[in-house]
Amino acid sequence: MLATSVSNALTLELPRLVKHTPLLTATNINKTYGQVIALENVNVELYPREVLGIVGESGSGKSTLLRMLNLEESPDSGTYHLEIPAFQDQNLFDLSRFERRQLRVKHIGIVYQNPHLGLRMRNSSSGNVAERLVIAGERNFSKLRAAAKRSLEVSEFPISRMDDPPKVLSGGMQQRVQLAKAIALKPALLLLDEPTTGLDVSVQALVLDTLRRLQRDLGIAMLVVSHDLGVIRTLSDRVMVMRHGRVVEQGLTDQVLEDPQHPYTQQLVHAKL
Amino acid sequence: MILEVNNLSKHFYLHQLEREVHAFSNLNFSIRSGEVLLVAGANGVGKSTLLRTLYRSYKASAGHAWYASLHGAIDLVRAADVDMSLLRQEELGFVTQFLRPRPRVSAVELVAEPLLFAGFETRQAEQRAYAALEMFGLKPELWQAYPTTFSGGEQQKVNLARALIQPRRLLLLDEPTASLDVTARAALRERLSQLKNDGVAMIAVLHHPEDAAGLIDREIVLHSDLPQDTGFLEPEQEVAYVA
Numbered sequence: 001m002l003a004t005s006v007s008n009a010l011t012l013e014l015p016r017l018v019k020h021t022p023l024l025t026a027t028n029i030n031k032t033y034g035q036v037i038a039l040e041n042v043n044v045e046l047y048p049r050e051v052l053g054i055v056g057e058s059g060s061g062k063s064t065l066l067r068m069l070n071l072e073e074s075p076d077s078g079t080y081h082l083e084i085p086a087f088q089d090q091n092l093f094d095l096s097r098f099e100r101r102q103l104r105v106k107h108i109g110i111v112y113q114n115p116h117l118g119l120r121m122r123n124s125s126s127g128n129v130a131e132r133l134v135i136a137g138e139r140n141f142s143k144l145r146a147a148a149k150r151s152l153e154v155s156e157f158p159i160s161r162m163d164d165p166p167k168v169l170s171g172g173m174q175q176r177v178q179l180a181k182a183i184a185l186k187p188a189l190l191l192l193d194e195p196t197t198g199l200d201v202s203v204q205a206l207v208l209d210t211l212r213r214l215q216r217d218l219g220i221a222m223l224v225v226s227h228d229l230g231v232i233r234t235l236s237d238r239v240m241v242m243r244h245g246r247v248v249e250q251g252l253t254d255q256v257l258e259d260p261q262h263p264y265t266q267q268l269v270h271a272k273l
Numbered sequence: 274m275i276l277e278v279n280n281l282s283k284h285f286y287l288h289q290l291e292r293e294v295h296a297f298s299n300l301n302f303s304i305r306s307g308e309v310l311l312v313a314g315a316n317g318v319g320k321s322t323l324l325r326t327l328y329r330s331y332k333a334s335a336g337h338a339w340y341a342s343l344h345g346a347i348d349l350v351r352a353a354d355v356d357m358s359l360l361r362q363e364e365l366g367f368v369t370q371f372l373r374p375r376p377r378v379s380a381v382e383l384v385a386e387p388l389l390f391a392g393f394e395t396r397q398a399e400q401r402a403y404a405a406l407e408m409f410g411l412k413p414e415l416w417q418a419y420p421t422t423f424s425g426g427e428q429q430k431v432n433l434a435r436a437l438i439q440p441r442r443l444l445l446l447d448e449p450t451a452s453l454d455v456t457a458r459a460a461l462r463e464r465l466s467q468l469k470n471d472g473v474a475m476i477a478v479l480h481h482p483e484d485a486a487g488l489i490d491r492e493i494v495l496h497s498d499l500p501q502d503t504g505f506l507e508p509e510q511e512v513a514y515v516a
Contacts, residue, residue, distance in 0.1 A: 017344040017356040047355055205376035216389055234375060237358050252329060252354050259331040263288035270289070 021083055023048045023188060023221050029068060029078035031061075031245075038064045039075065040245045044223075046189070048083075051215060051222045053236030053253060055229065055268065061245040062225045066193050068093075069223065070110050071100040082107065084188055105135045109182025109220075113194035115174035118181065121167040125177045126152065128166065132184045147184065154218075155180040156210045172203035176210070183214065190214075192224045196231055208234050229272050233257060241265045274341065275443055275474045276327075277303040281336035281350070283319065283326050296322040299336070302493055306442070306472040309465075309488045311479060314495035320478040323495070324445040326350075327476070328367045329357050340365075340443065362391065366441035370448040372432035374420040380406065381416045384434045391439065405434035408464065410456050425452040433457075437464060444468065446477040450484040458484050 024046040031039040039061045046052050054062045067073045069080065071092060080092040084107050095103065112118045119128050129148040138144055152162055157176040166174045175195060182190055195211065196204040208231065215222060215235075224235050232239055233253060240250040241262065249262040260266045283296040296319035304310050312320045325331040327338055327349055338349040342364055347356060361367075374383065381402045388398035406416055409430040415423065420431050429452050436449075446465075450458050462484060465475065469488055479485055 016353055017342065017347060017359055018353070050355070050358070201376075209375070209377055216386075238354050250354075251332070252357055254330045255332060258325070259285070261286075261332065266288050 018047065020048065022046055023050075023083050024069070024081070024223075026069065026080045027078060029065070029075045029080075031064060031068070031073075031075045037245045039068070042078075042242075042245070042247055044069070044240070046221050046223060048221055049215075049219045050238065051224060051236040053232035053239040054223065054225045054242060055227060055232055055239060056242035057227060057268075060242040062242050063193055064245075065242070066110075066191050066223065066225050069189075070108055070191055071095070071104055082188065101135075105132060106185055107188045108191065109185075109187040109189070110191040111175065111178045111182050111193065111195050113197050115166060115171070115178055118178045119166045119174065122165050124163045124165055125157070125169070125180075126162040128177055129181045129184050132181055136185055148180070151180040151184040152177070154183065154214065156206070170203070171199050172207060175199065175207055179207075179210065179214075183218070183220070186218065187220065190220045190222045192222060192226075194226055194228075195224070197226070197228065204231075211235060229257060229269070241268065274303045274339075275306050276341070276476075277337075277339045278327075279337045279339070281323075281326065281338060282334045283322055283331060284334050296326075297495060300493075300495075304443075304474050304476065306474050307469055308490045309469060309475045309477060309485065311477055311482055311485070311489045311492040312495065313482070313492055315497070318495040318497045320495060321447050324367070324447050324476065324478060328361070328365060328445055330367075343442070364442045366436055366439070366444040368433065368436040368444065368446045368449045370429070370451040372420060372428040372435075374423075374428065374431075376421060377419060379417050380411065380420050380423075380431045383420060383431060384438060387435065387439050401438060402434065405438050406430065409433050409460050410454075426454055426457070429453055430457055433461060433464075437468075440471075441468075441473055444473055444475045446475060446479070448478055448480060450479065450481060462486070462488070 022045045024044065026044040029039050029042040042065060054065065056062050068075055074093050078093065082092060087103060092103065110118065126145060126148040129151050130144040133144055133147055138147070149159060149162060153159060155176045157173060157180055161169065166177055169177070196207050199207060212235065214220065224232065226232055236253050238251065239253045239256045241248050241256065241264065243264050249256060249260065249265045256265060257269055260269050278300055281300040282298040285294045285296065287294060300323065302310070312323060314320055322331060326333050329349060333350040336350060340347055340349050342360060381399055384405055385398040385402035388401060389395065403416065411427060411430040415427060420428055423431070433449060449461060453461065465485060465488055469475065477485060482489060
């Protein structure tokens with residue numbers, strides 16, 4: 001007991017090198033569905049330009065957490081702050097539906113595992129991307145088209161197919177359309193929910209490469225949920241391991257994967273092919 | 274002193290076996306800018322573990338590693354994760370004996386990547402990457418190829434080029450010469466000698482210390498004095514200083 005409190009005191013005194021404030025701070029998030037605890041006292045911090053990975057088995061609460069951070073759902077309790085002008089000092093969970101939508105459209109991009117959730121499958125791909133810009137207030141057709149094209153290019157989507165609807169595209173291309181839509185307004189935060197699950201390995205490698213390049217060139221902070229440790233290793237600086245709605249371990253990605261401390265993390269790492 | 278290590282210990286707890294595996298205990302040493310420290314000892318006494326613990330790929334079990342960063346003194350054992358990320362980007366380098374190639378990323382891109390993350394222009398970063406690959410003697414026809422299919426030696430050349438492309442203040446070298454040919458070894462020695470002259474401190478694990486002949490200032494020897502047949506190392510580590 002004494003040892004813990006002494007070490008806590010020491011930790012508090014430590015000088016910090018990184019002086020800037022986190023882009024994202026979520027504290028004490030709790031959520032239950034009936035008897036099921038989906039999230040229990042989850043805390044998340046994400047710094048500008050940083051990539052945080054969230055791993056855990058199915059049902060560990062990682063996707064629920066991502067939906068909360070995308071303001072699609074509200075927790076039972078908890079606070080959520082983003083360091084974004086006009087929203088700085090607010091608990092984002094208190095925002096009205098209209099305000100949430102405003103914030104989401106301008107500042108948060110999301111890529112779902114299932115493209116059906118993020119795209120209108122029968123509209124053209126360029127139209128899907130332009131939709132965000134329309135919601136943000138752009139009305140000029142040629143500007144919309146040019147911006148959509150640029151965003152698709154950055155996401156390494158084959159431009160010759162920009163007018164095809166997503167339903168006729170391959171899985172990898174659908175993910176690129178989602179990505180183009182997500183980054184169209186250069187969000188501060190990009191949420192990725194299993195972005196490469198279900199894609200074959202060569203397409204997966206290309207999508208991962210695109211994501212790394214985007215992060216490098218645009219400096220967007222990202223939160224990546226995946227059960228694939230390879231994906232997490234390739235993309236993230238830090239990682240959080242979740243189980244039964246709780247964060248059981250977190251740290252630098254190589255530290256968590258090479259020297260896991262928690263029994264569950266050790267199991268997870270040893271189960272990797 | 275650029276780094277001062279006090280009573281540093283590392284042991285692993287394997288939950289599946291419910292047992293503790295000791296790597297090293299109570300290590301004490303320090304190093305100045307421009308100094309090269311060789312970590313010697315038999316296989317499995319924890320030489321690589323020591324380097325990884327300093328880089329925070331492993332979590333130390335006890336002790337401190339005070340590092341004089343450009344931002345101020347910081348304990349590498351307890352520093353916040355974001356601070357470690359920052360130090361890794363700017364000041365600490367880790368040269369391993371294996372490349373971690375990424376699918377569909379060319380040799381030159383892999384080498385240039387740290388510079389691109391640091392904000393260099395693509396052309397400039399690539400130019401430096403070419404120079405680095407040339408220095409370690411990777412055949413130019415392989416520069417644009419994917420290293421996944423390279424030989425061990427070729428991969429190691431890419432690895433070294435990538436690891437040494439940026440200026441660093443403290444370099445941790447874990448068998449950097451493994452699988453290298455004679456020319457590449459000489460090139461590496463030359464490069465390390467330049468870095469030493471520039472004031473870079475280095476802690477090296479080398480199976481052939483002659484690869485760094487003339488560069489090594491001091492040596493620490495790790496031993497384990499346990500019977501070898503336990504399969505585990507539970508040591509009373511001794512640290513010997515050699516002039």
